[in-house]
Amino acid sequence: MKLFLLAALLWATPAALSAKWLEASSSHFIVYADESPVEIQQFSEQLERFHEGVAFLLDISQAKPSPSNRVTVFVVRNEAAVRKLAGDGPRYLYAFYQPGAGSSIAIVPAIDAHGGTLDFSMVALLHEYTHHIQISASDFAWPRWFVEGSAEFFASAKFQRDGTLMLGLPAQHRAAELYLAPDVTATNLLDPSSYHNVDGKRQDAYYGRAWLLYHYLTFGPTRRGQLAAYLGLLRQGKSLSDAAKSVFGDLDKLDHDMDKYLGKRMLTAIRLGPERLKPGPVTIRELSPGEAAIMPIRIRSRRGVDAAQAAELLPEAQTVATRFPKDAAVQAALAEASFDAGHDDEAIIAADAALALDPSQVNAYIQKGFALFDKAGKADNKAEAFRNARQPFIALNKIENDHPLPLLYFYLSFIKQGIEPSANARSALQRASELAPFDQEVRFLLAQQDIHDKKFAEAIRNLEPLAYDPHGGSGPDAARRMLEALKAGDHLDGPGGALVIAPPPGELSPGQKDDPAPKKN
Template identity: 25%
Template structure:
């Protein structure tokens, strides 16, 4: 055999070896049901099982909360299922080691990312429980209850024909058995961070779970929890309210929780036939393999090395010339962090293929808003073009919260703001995306301007109990105090918070 033939044989053998140890990445699939849009680069069967499980979980929560079983939210939640924790950094570069999922209520998208697991879906169920609570209950729950609710229902075992709620959380039990419990007064009052304010107390989540489980484990305690929550929601002191409605001091509560943990924790078995829901599955184009997750990273807008991110996206999108999704991601990257003119040209080319592409229209409107502020001479022209893009986006999708958010934000500071139409835009953004801090703050401000301060307080109270973002919580408490004092947007004291509030709500703490 000649040397050239030997070389070709060796190259072929090497290629086969590489294929054997490095299988090609599976294409991304997109599944859609009544309440979810789920993306996965795993197999279709596993994806369909996930969709059914989440649809059942939503109905379990509805059953326990007394909500209509078949009611669907105005917006489906996108979820990205990834193969391992390493893929999470493609969305959230600052993800901590061993983090298995994240829920992100960002301005451009509200979505979750979770690792696929055959045996443990608790992270994904925890995140959806948060999403569900904010979607359906505008009530100032204490911070421990918000986390305890999510932890309690995350330990739900969903099998065909059988659902078990409130399973033991072995990890939480381990922390509580071997860790130093935080003070019960701090737990009840929502003081979850340590003295320096940089991290949670290690037993905060476990204690929130245990307290929720203790309340749920007995019919009489469940009734006392309802009374306690109503008391705290009406402004009662969370520590005093506990003793009022349970008869226990914080010392007694600690002892009761330790005793409950040593007993056999009660599990609720649901005897209910949950329906199988229709699910459609489609295979995404090859561009999704390169760009799907990094597109979500652009929406999160975290990290400092934006130049490297844009350069990466330019390289990846070049692999897919003329592909609509690649054009969208490149256009987003250029407008946000790169060359805005190139971004506009890319998105304009996309609109030539798909004139009703909502995200492209929104991004072009966003570019016009930014450009108008930088070039005051062309302000009126830019604003008219922006309104045109948003009008087209609304006509293409009349239930997209980001369109309403852009319409409302664009009017801030304009003559006559906030008009009745401005108030309507904020109300629509909030109704579709109540999980979004920007929507709550914006609507609260508009309500205060219309002397509807009590409604503004109701909107802001859940944010005031935010244990993850002290900055947002502090701004919310300040606004609540001003609303309760009867101030409206015509008062100088009431308008002083605008910039601070908007800056605070541009940030978030991923769960």
């Protein structure tokens, strides 16, 4: 019954069974929605323009991601469906983003790309995508206020009909926090030690005040150049508190200046005309009837399921697969549902069926590889079993050379056997992390390999973004303990080194929490 309700929520209209789902493919995104071609085209173009605008202002130059390393955006029926997929998330959750090597997704409700003012879900999506860009472009652990303040700054965007993008507009979605919630001071933002154990009301105001500080330091004429100087000192190894006091001086005065700045009648924003932004084309494709039928299951699988949810989902996937036995995408989705439910042999059969129909089905290679790896861990002849398990990933690597998972699983084939990774395997892990720097589990594995190889400076560099992840959780705590030990001179050289404790992806949970979305006032 729960699954039926979720499936009903996912579809955009009551006539969902005849829905015509569309796929919009562009340089950095792939969007799935039961929307009109005009709507999904405009939405995808806005996302690409936003990427171009943020990359331009942050002076980021990145290679185009491989097809599977783009962010996949699933458009569901409404905010209730978003919260259901988030695990009955809080009432103010309007959209969420989930990073992963070759599997980054965003879940948003029905879109309105024509409105002048962005709705709450679009603001939340742009906020999270700003994180995605920043993490992809830098391995430095920026302070929390800067990470969240800049995301709020860029998410306060406006898309004009002529192709102009406005960035840095007033954060209207944070107005209630800025004017009604108890203040978070400049000291609280710049010195995290002063922000522990504050009450919930002040935590609510954090994002608005972080936006205000970032906006003020970006546009405030009396503070010109201070933000760059502050970030430069952090890169040189200055503490957060020392860097702030060195550049900004009296933090109480900075707080007063921020309040005065907020009271201005007009605030500066950035206009990027269409001549400045050159996003690539958007290609629209109508999904097959089978792909449309399997879409609610596919979305749920990509979001992630526990054992009980996987057991509920599999019969639904089997029913759709019976209706569409010749649809390769449906068979690949069945392989994923079968693997999630612990049925490795069935997952391999479904994946082989998908590949026989369409050898380019990326997800079929991945699910077959996952299932073979799972079986190899239980095999008597592990060396032979893991050689076989690598084959789907090797085949995928030939199709999509920059897909991070084949590289990662080549490395893991050594770790899961308890043998020393080869030089090629170490290089593969390094490359996987470069391709998916937003995947905390891959970075954590790389840090542990660095420790094992006595590359302590590299380990510290890889642990710092994890240890100071602004979203918090158990993963950053573990990374912070390792980082503090390394900086104290403890090189963690126990038996077998750090690799003894390296879990495979999926077993290490970084504890990432969704950012609080803007509240409707």
